[in-house]
Amino acid sequence: MTQFLKNYSLSIVLAILFIVSWGIQSFAGWQRYASEQKEKGQQATIMGSDGYVWEWSEATFENWQSEFLQLLTFVVLTSFLIHKGSHESKDGDEELKQMIGQIQKRLDKMEGKGTRSAAR
Numbered sequence: 001m002t003q004f005l006k007n008y009s010l011s012i013v014l015a016i017l018f019i020v021s022w023g024i025q026s027f028a029g030w031q032r033y034a035s036e037q038k039e040k041g042q043q044a045t046i047m048g049s050d051g052y053v054w055e056w057s058e059a060t061f062e063n064w065q066s067e068f069l070q071l072l073t074f075v076v077l078t079s080f081l082i083h084k085g086s087h088e089s090k091d092g093d094e095e096l097k098q099m100i101g102q103i104q105k106r107l108d109k110m111e112g113k114g115t116r117s118a119a120r
Contacts, residue, residue: 022060029056 005012033052034044045051 025059025063026056029059 030044030052033055037044042050046053
């Protein structure tokens with residue numbers, strides 16, 4: 001169990017934060033909904049045609065929609081644009097390939113000189 005917690009601690013912490021924040025959103029939304037229903041002289045209900053479940057669903061999916069839209073935008077833009085030095089950009093790979101090519105050329109020159117002098 002300890003190894004599991006160590007290996008997946010990031011996922012566990014993020015899941016807990018997600019559930020806690022979702023719970024807080026639900027509780028705060030219920031308080032607002034109950035207050036509005038009280039002002040209207042109606043009873044606050046969870047289910048039914050005008051129950052809290054519909055406002056809760058709407059708020060939840062609006063938040064998720066905006067987050068997925070933000071993530072999709074980030075993924076699409078990073079596939080076309082770069083930020084030098086970021087993990088998503090290709091500039092680091094291209095510089096590394098250039099340096100490896102230069103090292104390979106130097107090694108080839110050294111090997112060429114070494115074989116010529118050994119042949120003499």
